[in-house]
Amino acid sequence: MARFMFLLIGEPDHHDRWEAASEEERQRVLDHYMAFASAVSQRGALVAGEALERPSGGFSVPRDAEPRLVADGPFAETAEQIVGFYLADLPSRAVAEEVAMLLPAEHSVEVRSCPDVGVTPR
Numbered sequence: 069m070a071r072f073m074f075l076l077i078g079e080p081d082h083h084d085r086w087e088a089a090s091e092e093e094r095q096r097v098l099d100h101y102m103a104f105a106s107a108v109s110q111r112g113a114l115v116a117g118e119a120l121e122r123p124s125g126g127f128s129v130p131r132d133a134e135p136r137l138v139a140d141g142p143f144a145e146t147a148e149q150i151v152g153f154y155l156a157d158l159p160s161r162a163v164a165e166e167v168a169m170l171l172p173a174e175h176s177v178e179v180r181s182c183p184d185v186g187v188t189p190r
Contacts, residue, residue, distance in 0.1 A: 069112060069157040071182040071190065072164045076175040078151035083122050100172040107167045108156045117154035151175065155182075157190070 079085075086094070101117075108114045120126075127138050152175075158164050161181070168177050184190060 069159055069190070070161070070164075071115070071155065071157050071184070072161075073180050073182055074154040074156065074164075074168060074171065075150050075178040075180070076152040076154075076171065077148050077178060078175055079148060082149065082151050082174075097172045097174060100170060104154070104167055104170040107170055108154070108158065111163050111167065112156055112158040115155040115157060117152070119152040120150060123149050148176070 089097075105114055105117065124140075127140055129136055130139055156164070156167075158167070164179050164181075168179050171177050
């Protein structure tokens with residue numbers, strides 16, 4: 069099994085649009101998440117998955133500061149933001165590609181394999 073991180077990337081107004089969405093619109097999106105979780109569970113294991121709060125509520129630890137400091141968000145200078153993630157153990161990249169297509173079209177999805185560096189249990 070290989071481990072894959074699925075990063076859900078949304079537009080800057082993602083949280084505002086979600087809050088303004090009707091119950092039907094929200095349910096349609098949630099149905100996609102449930103289909104993804106079910107497909108992953110049938111083919112491997114869903115290790116974790118979470119939505120993320122607005123970037124303004126987070127913090128970062130910049131790499132170049134000495135001493136290292138905590139800085140409030142927003143962070144990257146980009147029009148998009150990571151709004152959620154899934155971590156899954158799956159048998160292959162092909163399976164990761166297959167299940168990624170089940171995630172809601174409201175997000176771009178970036179999928180990366182996670183090398184086993186011995187830090188987390190597998």
